[in-house]
Amino acid sequence: MAKTANNTVIELNDLKKRFGIGDAEHYALDGIDLKVEKGEFIAIMGPSGCGKTTLLNIIGLLDRATDGDYLLDGKSVERLPGFRHARIRARQIGYVFQDFNLIERMNVIENVALPLTYTGTPHTKRLQLASQILKTFHLSEREYYMPWQLSGGQTQRVAIARALVNKPSIILADEPTGNLDSKSSHIIMEELADVHRAGNTIIMVTHNPNLTTYATRVITMLDGRIDTDTKDTKVDKKDAKGKRPLGQKPKVAKKSRKRKAKK
Amino acid sequence: MSLLIVEHFHTASVSLRRNRLRTLLTILGVAIGVASITAILALSSGITKIFNHQVSGVSGSLLIVRPAQKESSLVDLSNPTPSDAYSTSPIAERDLQTIRDIKGVKSVAPLMTLGSEIRSGNIAPKDATVLATTPDFPATTSLPILNGQFIDSVTLENTAVIGEQLSVDLFGTDESAGKIFTIRGQAFTVIGILQPQSNPINYNNVDLDRAAIISLDSGKLLNGGVAQIQQINVVAKKGTNMKALQKTVRTALARNHSGDADTDVLVGKEIERPTSKLFILIGGAMTAIATISLLVGGIGIMNIMLVGVAERTREIGLRKAVGASNGAIVLQFMIEALIMSILAGILGYAGGYLVAFGISLLLPYDPVFTWQIGAIAAALSIGVGVIFGIYPALRAARKNVIESLRRYH
Numbered sequence: 001m002a003k004t005a006n007n008t009v010i011e012l013n014d015l016k017k018r019f020g021i022g023d024a025e026h027y028a029l030d031g032i033d034l035k036v037e038k039g040e041f042i043a044i045m046g047p048s049g050c051g052k053t054t055l056l057n058i059i060g061l062l063d064r065a066t067d068g069d070y071l072l073d074g075k076s077v078e079r080l081p082g083f084r085h086a087r088i089r090a091r092q093i094g095y096v097f098q099d100f101n102l103i104e105r106m107n108v109i110e111n112v113a114l115p116l117t118y119t120g121t122p123h124t125k126r127l128q129l130a131s132q133i134l135k136t137f138h139l140s141e142r143e144y145y146m147p148w149q150l151s152g153g154q155t156q157r158v159a160i161a162r163a164l165v166n167k168p169s170i171i172l173a174d175e176p177t178g179n180l181d182s183k184s185s186h187i188i189m190e191e192l193a194d195v196h197r198a199g200n201t202i203i204m205v206t207h208n209p210n211l212t213t214y215a216t217r218v219i220t221m222l223d224g225r226i227d228t229d230t231k232d233t234k235v236d237k238k239d240a241k242g243k244r245p246l247g248q249k250p251k252v253a254k255k256s257r258k259r260k261a262k263k
Numbered sequence: 264m265s266l267l268i269v270e271h272f273h274t275a276s277v278s279l280r281r282n283r284l285r286t287l288l289t290i291l292g293v294a295i296g297v298a299s300i301t302a303i304l305a306l307s308s309g310i311t312k313i314f315n316h317q318v319s320g321v322s323g324s325l326l327i328v329r330p331a332q333k334e335s336s337l338v339d340l341s342n343p344t345p346s347d348a349y350s351t352s353p354i355a356e357r358d359l360q361t362i363r364d365i366k367g368v369k370s371v372a373p374l375m376t377l378g379s380e381i382r383s384g385n386i387a388p389k390d391a392t393v394l395a396t397t398p399d400f401p402a403t404t405s406l407p408i409l410n411g412q413f414i415d416s417v418t419l420e421n422t423a424v425i426g427e428q429l430s431v432d433l434f435g436t437d438e439s440a441g442k443i444f445t446i447r448g449q450a451f452t453v454i455g456i457l458q459p460q461s462n463p464i465n466y467n468n469v470d471l472d473r474a475a476i477i478s479l480d481s482g483k484l485l486n487g488g489v490a491q492i493q494q495i496n497v498v499a500k501k502g503t504n505m506k507a508l509q510k511t512v513r514t515a516l517a518r519n520h521s522g523d524a525d526t527d528v529l530v531g532k533e534i535e536r537p538t539s540k541l542f543i544l545i546g547g548a549m550t551a552i553a554t555i556s557l558l559v560g561g562i563g564i565m566n567i568m569l570v571g572v573a574e575r576t577r578e579i580g581l582r583k584a585v586g587a588s589n590g591a592i593v594l595q596f597m598i599e600a601l602i603m604s605i606l607a608g609i610l611g612y613a614g615g616y617l618v619a620f621g622i623s624l625l626l627p628y629d630p631v632f633t634w635q636i637g638a639i640a641a642a643l644s645i646g647v648g649v650i651f652g653i654y655p656a657l658r659a660a661r662k663n664v665i666e667s668l669r670r671y672h
Contacts, residue, residue, distance in 0.1 A: 062584060062664045083588040090586020101581045101668060105281065117270050118586035162585070 008074065009170055009201050010036035010059060015068035017054050017224075028054040029065070030224035038169075041196040042203045043215035051224040052205045053174055059203060060093050060172045061085040073169065090118040094163030096173035100155045102147040102162075109134065109143040112162045119166055133161045137191060153184030160191055164200075171195065173204040177211065189214045267591060268598065275599035278571070289560075289567045290607040293647055296557025297611025298618060301640050303553055305619040305630035307546030312631050324369075325403065326508060327529045328354060328362070328495040328516065353525040356490040361515050367503040372400040374469065374494040375482045381433070381475055383444035388432040392474045393446055395482020395490075403496035406471065411440040411455030413476075420481050424455040428472035444475075447485055451477060468494065505530045557643060560607065561651040568600050568655035579659050580667025589660035596659045600652025601645065608644025612637065 017029035028051045036042060044052045057063040058070065061077065070078045077088060089095075094115075102111045113130035121129070134140055137157045147155060156176060163171055173192065177185035185208070193214045196202050204215065212218045220228040279286045330352045356373075363371045375395040380387050398415040400406065406413070413424050423444075430439040430453070439453050460471045483490050499508055513528045520526070572579070579592060587595075619630035 057665055060584070083590060086583065086586055086588035086591070089584065095584050097668065101577065101584075103578050103581060105277070114582070115585035117267070118582075118588070118591060120266055122266065123270070166586075 007038040008035055009038050009072070010034065010203075011069075011071040011074075012059075013069040013071075015055075015058065015065045015070060017051070017058060017063070018066040027224050029058070032068070032224075032226060034219075034226065036170075036201060036203065038201055039196075039199055040201055041193070041214065041216045043212040043218045044203065044205045044221060045207070045209065045212065045218060046221035046227070050221040052221055055221070056172050056174050056203065056205050059170070060095055061089050062095075086118070090115060091166060092169045094166065094168040094171040096156070096160050096163045096171065096176045098175040098178040100147075100152075100159045100179070102155060102158060104147055106147075107143070108139065108145050108147070108150070108158050111147065111158060112165050115162060115166045130161070130165055133165050134158075137161050151184070152180050153187050156180060156184070156188050157191060160188070160195070164195060168200075170201045170203065173202065175205055175207065177206070177208065185211070267594065271591075271595045271598045272602070274595060275602050278575075279599065279602060282571075285567060286603060289563050290603050290610065292563035293557065293560035293604055293607030293644065294611040294614060296553065296560040296647075297608050297640050297644055298615035299553035299556055300550055300643060301612050301615025301636060302619040302622065302630070303546060303549045304636045304639060305616060305632070306622060306626070306628075307542055307549075308633060308636065309623070309626075309628045309630050310542045310546075312628075324499040324501065324503065324505065325530070325534065326497040326499060326505065326512060327534050328358070328497065328512065329527045329529065330354060330493070331525045331527050352491055352493050353520060353523070354492040354495060355519070356492065358516055358519055358526075359492070359495065361519055362495060362497055362512055365508070365511055365515060367499050367508055367511075369498045369500045370399040370402040371498075372396050372403045372496045373479060373490070373492040374400075374496065375479060375486075375490060375492050376469060377446075377482060377485055377491075379447045379485060381429070381444060381446055383433040383442070386433055388429060388473065390470070390473050391429050391432070392469055393482070393485070394469050394471075394474045394476045395479045395485075396476060397479050400476070400496070403498050407458040409437060409456045409458040411453070413455055414478050418454060418478070419452075420478060420484075421449065421451050422454045422477070423451040424457060424476040425453055426457050426470070426472040426474045427459040429475060430456050432473070446475065446477070449481075449485065451475070451481075557647060561604075561647040564600055564603055564647065565651040565655060567603075568596060568652055569658070571599070572596065572655050572659040575659075576662060576667045579662050580664045583662075583664045584668065592660040593653075593656045596656035597649070597652050600656065601648040604644045604648030604652070607647075608640055611644065612640040615640070 012032050012034040015029055015032040015034075016027060019026050019028055030051075032051075032055060044055065046052050054063065058065050065078060068078070069076060072088065072092065077085070080088075102108075103114070106114070109127060109130045112134055113126040116126040116129060131140070131143060134143055137160065139154065139157060139161065142150065142154060142158075147158070150158065156179075160171075160173075160176070163173075171192075176192065177188050180188060189211055192202060192204070196214075196216075204211075206212070218228075218230045219226055354373075359371055359373055362368060373396055377393040377395065379393045381391045381393065398413065401413050408424070409427060411424070412418070414422060423446075425433070425439070425444075427437050430437045433439065433444055434442050437456055439456060442453050443450050444453070445451065457471055457476075477485075479490060497512070499505065509528050509530045513524075513526075516526050516528070517524060582592065582595075583589075616630065616632075623629050
């Protein structure tokens with residue numbers, strides 16, 4: 001889906017996000033520089049409160065950065081009006097949540113078809129596309145189940161199907177396996193890996209180090225900054241700690257835990 | 264966009280159907296408001312229609328002379344007939360002749376009302392009126408005779424034409440020709456009975472159903488020889504310029520009254536105004552009260568929409584996350600509010616007419632159907648939906664996605 005020649009899907013330059021004002025001021029993101037290439041599967045790790053989710057929310061245009069540049073497909077999106085953000089969310093971004101967030105009163109196929117509503121797809125076409133995508137997740141026979149009739153793993157597969165139904169250029173997953181047992185977790189991760197193999201860009205936030213085996217690149221965050229990155233990107237020399245070839249199982253080095261002086 | 268509206272329509276009807284009772288009660292609130300406004304408008308335009316009908320009966324060639332009224336205040340309006348009807352009037356008998364002599368005048372009829380008791384044996388109907396006039400009176404107002412004849416130049420004094428209701432009240436029948444009753448002890452013979460009029464409110468200010476019509480001479484005798492004329496009905500010849508005639512009559516009367524402008528000369532719409540103004544005012548006041556009930560209904564919509572928005576915080580957050588713009592969310596909830604208010608409008612319009620027809624059984628006139636009332640009902644219901652739906656919808660749209668999704672874990 002990436003339209004730019006250099007295959008860079010996301011580019012963040014000195015991205016900052018401040019919460020609170022005055023004495024309560026706190027930078028959840030404190031200068032993030034990041035380049036994401038098309039087809040990468042990035043796992044973002046880090047302790048609670050280090051800004052992983054905030055970063056994901058900003059990338060997903062659910063939140064706005066306080067400062068810095070965000071280029072999506074080579075275009076700056078940070079200062080676009082809200083409805084343009086909504087359009088990008090509808091067409092270019094698929095979101096997978098920790099707690100699934102299916103709409104309880106809609107059945108599986110309607111839930112999956114929901115994002116297509118906002119891209120102006122006609123009703124029948126929506127259901128066809130949703131049905132197709134559910135088939136790839138082996139959920140065809142569950143199309144008319146209600147969300148509460150599904151197991152956790154099935155629910156999350158439905159949620160991933162929903163994230164993929166509008167063929168987004170990036171898939172953002174915020175602890176997609178956080179509410180699942182380990183078996184279901186691995187099923188979900190296999191599905192995500194399949195999605196990745198199909199050529200999609202995935203950014204996943206996780207607490208579980210085991211899951212980073214599926215990723216092509218692992219970023220650890222600390223105090224609103226990128227602490228380690230398994231891929232040495234040019235814009236991020238300062239924070240890049242490891243250089244590993246793409247696709248190889250990375251060992252997450254968390255040796256330098258020393259706090260960086262703020263500002 | 265149109266696709267989205269269809270989609271929202273579907274979503275809204277699903278969510279409204281999920282809370283059937285809640286939706287129904289909310290709709291009922293607005294429907295009651297719309298119904299009361301519809302009923303009041305239907306009934307009050309029923310009155311206006313009666314006036315229009317009467318005036319059009321003499322095809323716009325009617326001119327009326329009345330004693331001058333002070334600029335009518337609310338107090339005057341609330342008792343238009345009794346205080347004026349029996350008071351001394353500046354209109355003298357010679358004014359009749361003056362008007363009769365004006366070019367273009369076809370017929371002239373004086374109206375002299377007397378507050379005298381009408382009696383037959385022991386029966387004395389309280390609300391009966393004595394009206395003394397000339398044989399020209401039927402020419403100035405629609406007055407079909409049921410039985411017998413109207414007083415004319417050759418009928419004897421002490422004969423009377425009575426209204427159908429008065430006849431029934433006095434004699435227990437409308438076949439009362441030849442029967443005798445008394446006015447101030449003076450015996451009168453019934454020579455004619457009027458057809459039921461069933462419009463007690465008319466420009467003659469007399470309920471002809473309950474009136475005994477006697478000749479002007481008899482009336483003068485009963486009044487100590489003085490004609491006490493409350494009103495003169497004048498019908499002009501066809502093709503007369505009514506405005507010009509009004510001016511002529513006014514000047515002629517002023518000359519008669521030594522320059523005093525103590526009479527009102529009314530033509531066209533002015534005729535119905537003094538009396539119908541009262542009803543327009545009452546109608547307006549009632550409409551204002553009914554609007555309050557509509558307002559309460561609207562608040563009901565807002566309340567239920569706010570509850571709906573709170574309940575669906577997560578859904579709103581998710582919809583926004585998967586690409587719904589704020590506009591789309593506003594639209595979704597506005598459509599929901601509008602569905603409720605429009606259904607309420609339809610229900611209220613139908614219910615309002617049911618109520619209006621129910622009430623009209625107790626009233627001498629019927630409610631009317633006009634496109635204006637339908638338009639008002641439609642505008643009100645849509646207006647209520649928009650006004651009370653917009654705030655909850657905006658609230659829904661302004662919700663922060665992240666907070667909405669984090670809520671209710």
